[in-house]
Amino acid sequence: MRQKYHEEEKYYEEEKEIDLLDLVFMVIRRWKVIVLMIIPTAVFGFFFAMTRPSVYQADTTLIVSSGMQSVGLESSDIALNQKLVVTYSEIAKSRDILTRVISKYDLIESPAALGKRISVRPVKDTELIKLTYSCNDPKLAEAVTNELANEFIKKVGQVMKVRNVSVVEKAIEPKSSLPKGRGKILLVSIILGGMLGAGVALLIEFLHKKVRKSSDMEKILGVQMLGMIPEIEIANKGEESHES
Incomplete structure (x- = not known):
């Protein structure tokens, strides 16, 4: 009974690690989408920070x-x-x-x-x-x-x-304005752009599902995989006859 519990715990830990790896690979695959979302939000944040009136x-x-x-x-x-x-x-x-x-x-x-x-x-x-x-x-x-x-x-x-x-x-005339926090505004806009880009990337991944690894096939078929056939490159006929 204890052995079975440890096996199940180990299985869940592996699944968690696989999910984290999937998330990392998803970010790598969809980095263009994330960057495309960061750029406009960063530009908007920069424009907003630079045009803020002095207070x-x-x-x-x-x-x-x-x-x-x-x-x-x-x-x-x-x-x-x-x-x-x-x-x-x-x-x-x-x-x-x-x-x-x-x-x-x-x-x-x-x-x-x-x-x-x-x-x-x-x-x-x-x-x-x-x-x-x-x-x-x-x-x-x-x-x-x-x-x-x-x-x-x-x-x-x-x-x-x-x-x-x-x-x-008594109050006197202030000589300088309050800090505008331009750096913070720009940083927040970049973070928001990255979060928005990650959300769009997750939506794309959800709408365009593909079988990318063996565990995906096991989940679809409900059976355990016995082995994998490696990818083999087939040479052209001319090269094949020359080698023979």
């Missing part, structure tokens, strides 16, 4: 205080301030604030689209929060970020009836 990001730092006057910052105070940060993050992206900013700078985008460009995140283990905004114009990024901060402070005063948010550091 500038400006950020301002705000401080959120719980109103407690203490020399040291206790862990309970930090936890309370972190909860306030989560609440204030939603206030900063409220439709009222976004609509006023859009109206002031004549932005051609909806409040929802503007909200996607805004990021409000806490600075770990502090009372500080970072408010960032990104767009294609560095001067506009600076102006909108500072205006968002001002409108945010006003809104908190109206809603929470407290003034415990203030600006620590």
Whole structure:
């Protein structure tokens, strides 16, 4: 019984190795298809990477205080301030604030689209929060970020009836754009092209099945193969008579 189990396990391992070899040989046979799929996707990725617009990001730092006057910052105070940060993050992206900013700078985008460009995140283990905004114009990024901060402070005063948010550091005009990641885009496009090419090659192999090895014949006939006849080249009649 144990011997039979080992034989079956060995058989499955051999089948797995054969399948992997079949996959390798399939890639070798259909390398032209794979290359033909990689080339257009790589060209498209290169074109997309080179034509991406520059994006500038400006950020301002705000401080959120719980109103407690203490020399040291206790862990309970930090936890309370972190909860306030989560609440204030939603206030900063409220439709009222976004609509006023859009109206002031004549932005051609909806409040929802503007909200996607805004990021409000806490600075770990502090009372500080970072408010960032990104767009294609560095001067506009600076102006909108500072205006968002001002409108945010006003809104908190109206809603929470407290003034415990203030600006620590105003946004300045960014000097350089965010990384465009052109190399990553090109690499991803090549990988996607290779995957697409491999899929097309597998589809071709599935639609055009051929008997390529003895195991294929065994699967079709359901019997074990006893031997193989090697390929013999037959010479021309003139050469055959000369040799005889």
